[in-house]
Amino acid sequence: MMDTETLPATDAGLARAAGLLRGGALVAFPTETVYGLGGDARNDRAVAAIFAAKGRPSFNPLIVHLPDLAAARTVAVFDARAEAVAAAFWPGPLTLVLPLRVEAGISPLVTAGLATVAVRVPAHPVAQGLLRAFGGPLAAPSANPSGKVSPTRAAHVLAGLAGRIAAVVDGGDCAVGVESTILGLEGAPALLRPGGVTVEALEAVLGAPLVAGGSEVRPNAPGQLASHYAPGAAVRLEVTRPEAGEVWVGFGDCPGAALSLSEAGDPVEAAARLFHILREADAMAGPEGRIAFAPVHEAGLGRAINDRLRRAAAPRG
Structure with missing residues (x-):
């Protein structure tokens, strides 16, 4: 060290x-x-x-x-x-x-x-x-x-x-x-x-x-591995009704969400906050808990956000 x-x-x-x-x-x-x-x-x-x-x-x-x-x-x-x-x-x-x-x-x-x-x-x-x-x-x-x-x-x-x-x-x-x-x-x-x-x-x-383009088996650029950006807690996506005990992360109008990528539904704000919110949600959930993310529209920066979330939710090797 x-x-x-x-x-x-x-x-x-x-x-x-x-x-x-x-x-x-x-x-x-x-x-x-x-x-x-x-x-x-x-x-x-x-x-x-x-x-x-x-x-x-x-x-x-x-x-x-x-x-x-x-x-x-x-x-x-x-x-x-x-x-x-x-x-x-x-x-x-x-x-x-x-x-x-x-x-x-x-x-x-x-x-x-x-x-x-x-x-x-x-x-x-x-x-x-x-x-x-x-x-x-x-x-x-x-x-x-x-x-x-x-x-x-x-x-x-x-x-x-x-x-x-x-x-x-x-x-x-x-x-x-x-x-x-x-x-x-x-x-x-x-x-x-x-x-x-x-x-x-x-x-x-x-x-x-x-x-x-690209490959999860033989990547020709960074960030293509299937499981990436993974917090300790399990991650569930496209959640509009969280289950008991889940840390729900909202996007837009999500009453009751513990955290939000952007209460205004702004993908630019959500992108800037994404990894910070992942860390915060992970700390709240704990290693045996689960994080649930509300849907993010698949357009513009939303594509990048959803790509990171899918990799965070992928099965761990």
Whole structure:
């Protein structure tokens, strides 16, 4: 076990964090979606340490975070479609899965041995500051034990990873609250994971519908395992009448709900609160209890919310 530092989101804090990363250590930092667990994407030992800290399956690829499109082009091959969506949504909660540039020196542990790489340019000013202070690509999955609820606050990171990582940069609460959308552009545009950029927005830029992609057996992007984001308590979905003893989480008008993703039925608010509410409901239910979620409309950000909830409710391995 190591002491995990909490660093301020100041120039001095980011300089300290960048120094730790250059030394092969792991540092968690905020993005606009969730906190990421950063390690040098070109350092095999650092990337292996990410898997070890999270207990993450080694076949599940990681996202490489970069400060801008120019830096991303040095890691991945961009075609006209990739350039168009990057121009429209970067920096922001969008990850692109593109052909890997072998000369980029990205650790094969990052790509799980695939010929593609997942790249993202985050918008959060603290993430941007850290990437520029570090001066290289950072591999960064969500900063939580694998399969558990993703962190949207520094305290969430410490609750799951204190003693396993060198530091966390405390940049406050994350605004979006669900992870980035992952778009595959190897062939036809494929939705590999719904997230902070909606399908409708992507299709408008691409001028074509997205196809479903990915695999729960051999993922080609993060977040595709069937059981993921799992709290300790069992989870039931699409519940309009909870059973006795269940912690009911409402959405919209749900009189009697113990908690609510959004009393106004606002999917943006619900996305930002999702993982915090999962944690709160889990604490209320206890390991032998059950959490019941009210229906969330399957459109826009609702797709991403429902995707996370289905994985939280999936049978545990």
